[in-house]
Amino acid sequence: MLYIDELDRLNLFQDLELLSVNEQKEFDEIATLARLIGLAPVCLITIIGKQKEWFLAAQGVPAGLSPDQFSLCRSVLAETEEMTVIPDLSKDNQYSTHASVERHPNLRFYAGAPIINRDGKMIGSICLVDYRPSKLTGNQRNALEILAARCLKVLERNKMLTEQRHRMDSNFETLQMIVTQSPHFIFTLDKNLDITFINKMSRFNAGDIINQSMTSLIHPHSRPAFLAACERCFVEEKIITEHFEIVADGNPVRWFQLKICPLKDSHPTVENLLLIAHDKTVQKEQAVRLAEQENRYRDIVENTSDMIVTIDINGHVLFVNRSWLETMGISNAEEVVGKNVFEFIHWDGLESATHIFEMMRNGTEHIQVELDWITRAGEKISSSANIDCGYVDGKIGYQRGIFRNVTHQKHQAQEMLKNQLMLNEAQKVSKTGNLEVNFLTGEVKWSQELYNILEMEGSKPELFISELYQMIHESDQEKSVRYIEASQHKQGPSHLEFRLTTPKGNMKYIDCNGAPFLTQDGKVTVMLFTLQDITELRQFDKKVFTAAVESEEKERTRMAGELHDGVCQYLASAGLMLDALNDKLQDLPWAPANSHVKQLLDLSRGSIREGLNLVRKVSHDLFPLEFYKSGLIQSVRELVSALNTVSTIRFTLEIRGQYTESDPSVSINLFRIIQEFTRNSQKYSEATEVVIKINSLPEMTKLNISDNGKGFDMDRVAESQKGIGLMSMKKRIESIGGTFNYKSAPGAGVQLRLKVPRNS
Incomplete structure (x- = not known):
């Protein structure tokens, strides 16, 4: 081993x-x-x-x-x-x-x-x-x-x-290389702050600057701070980093970041200082400009009415502006920064907000959404938001959102929607539609219900005012044009009633009310028209009027009968008795001598005869028996003949075509209209001639009546009691499904043109 x-x-x-x-x-x-x-x-x-x-x-x-x-x-x-x-x-x-x-x-x-x-x-x-x-x-x-x-x-x-010795040797060699090749200014100072060493990059001549005080290179504004920093380094024995202005050799004042490092050598206390100067002039100038831009940006951010919120990738609040704090009822940003932003999101929108947050954290760079906040008082704040991602080192580091408080607008929109729904429902129930016309651009806007009124429930094509004009009944087109033209110059509301034929062929009665929108100079640029379908009302009016006419005719018949069978009989009997009395008086011896009695008797007999003729005439007007016997044409002929007998006006009758008595109500109403016109002509027109033309065609009957009298102002007459006769004729014509055109002007006589369809 x-x-x-x-x-x-x-x-x-x-x-x-x-x-x-x-x-x-x-x-x-x-x-x-x-x-x-x-x-x-x-x-x-x-x-x-x-x-x-x-x-x-x-x-x-x-x-x-x-x-x-x-x-x-x-x-x-x-x-x-x-x-x-x-x-x-x-x-x-x-x-x-x-x-x-x-x-x-x-x-x-x-x-x-x-x-x-x-x-x-x-x-x-x-x-x-x-x-x-x-x-x-x-x-x-x-x-x-x-x-x-x-x-x-x-x-x-x-x-x-x-x-350690090897490292120190290596570090010393490295330090020598760094000092020699460093792009920064490097100085060493003794305890008196005199310069003992400078590197080449300092751009100073070593012979001129060695042993000089470092304070001579520091700008006077920065010297007190420089001396204080050096004193701290000597006492605290730690590196001090601060910015100072140095007057570089041959250069203007420049900003430097000085790192003041303590050097002990072999002494227990700091005897020398090492100064490493980083030229920060460009950065300083950029920082000044950036600070100015940041101040402007901060002023904009803090003073904008929009709410601005910045959060990190974990949802923690980094920044909120003043508008957000004021809106949320929070006095200090410190109460918010660091907290999770979802604490301030209204619970109705938490799921949506979480989804948006995850989308942006996963790479969606920009999104426009609506987001609801909840204030400290529990109030719901609606906002429209533009949210962007911010990048740090190439990765998403934060999210910044600009939120516009649209609570009031949203409430208004909801109220408007509610009102619109109520209006739509009311329009649907009342069969009322809206039409907005811009006279400057020609743009026309139609409400949904107007399409329904026009029986265009399927497709909703773009409609123009000309298309609506083509639907208007030909008898009402001229007055409709006058109405539109007058609306452009009338500063108040206006009214018109007209008829139109829908694409399905149904005729409808429309009640139109116009309200102008005025410019500052009082001109009408936009007109809002409310069109109500009053067809059912007019049909009901027609039924009521027809019933009234029928009732009137029955009453006329009853009254004519009573006059004929009652009053006429009594007057006739009285006449006969006066005749008998006259015969008896002839037999009395004193009667011829009493001329006064004879005269009174003759006057009484004459009055009874005139009264009898008048009653017979009234009875005939109330119930023209020959009308029911011989029909409209013959009755009109007899009427004209009778008028020419008793009136100074010359009445002329022209008959064309073969009139068919298909509907008694049509014939009697036409007869009554002719009666009303001729009666008015005798009373008011001062005319010398009245012309009556009846033209019977296969599809319709045309009636034209005119006089050459003094005429009248139709607008003034329509607003007076004299317009009752016109209104009566209008209702009679409408009750039989006809159309008419009534024209008159002062000095131009009166003309009535009437059309009645055969199938009416």
Whole structure:
């Protein structure tokens, strides 16, 4: 076991730096101590090689003799590598014939303890030898083993010190190279702050600056701080790093970062200073500009109305701005920074916020979302957010979000949506739609219900005002155009009722109300029209009016009958009795002489005849018996004939086509309209001529009536009691499904054009 491979052992020796070790003082002291403990004259401390031994100590070896003559460790410890004691070598079977035992120096006693390294390998020994037999107690044996271990520690410490010397030598060479080639200014100062060394990069002439005070190079503004920093370095014995202004040789003032390092050398206190100056002028100028930009940025961030939040990749808050704090009802950012941002997210949006956070942490660089916060008071704050990732060393390091408080807008939108839904429902129930027209751009917007009113429930094509115009009934188109044109100049609300035909062919009555939106100069640029489907109302009105007409006709018939059968009979009887009285008076002798009685009797008989004629005429107007006997055309002819007999106006009748009496209600209403028009002409028109034209076509009947009278203002008449007759005619026409056009103006007479479909 002792004789391990020589290369391995040499490696062990070299590892412990043994090849350079001679007899050292400390090993001599260990050997002396071993001699005293073991009471032996000779102690050897040996490093054992395969072919050679190195003696670190050889105490007690007589002059003129070699330590090799006393060393038995190679033989004794070769097998055991353990503590070995041989009391009498001359009596030992193995070593009694050894040269050192049989001959000079005639050794008799041996005690050896191996030196074992940390890998368990024996590299040497410490042994005691004597010229006479001896022995060791247990304590002496233990002490010798302890001294063997002490030898190993000395060897290891020797190695450590050697390595330190090598490192110091290497570091010194490196330091020399760094100082020589360093891009920074390097100075050494003595205790008075005088310069003792400068490197080449300092750009100063060494001959001009050595032994000058370093303070002469420091700008006056920075000198007090520089002196204080140097004093701290001397006292605290630590490196001080600060920025100072140095007046460089031939250059203007520049900023330097000075590292002031204490140098002790061999003294217990700091005697010199090492200054390493890093030129930070460019960085300083950049820092000033950056600080200015940061201040501007911070002003923007702090004063913006938007909320700004920065979090790290774990969701912890790094920064919040003033707007966020004020919105959340938090007074100090310190209450927030470091906390998890999800503590401030409203619970309704936690799942969504977590998903967004994970998306961005996994590489999504930008996202636009809506996020809800919860304030300290428990209020829900809605925000629209733009969130971006920030990178540190090429990896996502943080997330920054800009959040705009849209709570008010969202509440408004929700309220508007609610109102819109209510409006839609109300429009659906009331069959009302909206139409918005921009007169500047021509843009038209339609509400959903308007499509339903127009019976266009399927596709929702883009509609134009011209398409709506084409749906309007031809009789109402002209007034609709006038209405639209007037709306552009009228600053108040307006109203129009018209009829239209849907794409499905159904006619609808529309009640239209317009409200203008005015510019600052009072011009109408946008008009909002509300169109309500009043077809059912008009149909109901028609039924009511038809029922009223029928009731009226029945009442007319009843009244005509009572007048004819009652009043006329009484008047006729009264006339007959007056005639009989007149005959009796003729037989009286005094009657011819009494002319006054005769005169009264004649007047009474004449009044009764006129009254009878008037009652018959009223009865005929109420119930024209010939109408029901001979129909519309013949009744109109008789009416015209009668009018020409009693009126100063000339009435003309033109008949075209063959009129068919298909619906009595149509005929009676047409007759009543002609009666109403001729009656008005006689009362108000001051006309000399009235023309009545009836044109019977297969698909419709046309009625045109006109006079050449003084005419009237239709708008004024429509608003007065005189418009009742017009309204009555309009209702009659609508009740039979007809359309009409009534025209008049002062001095232009009156014209009525009427169309009634045959299938109405």
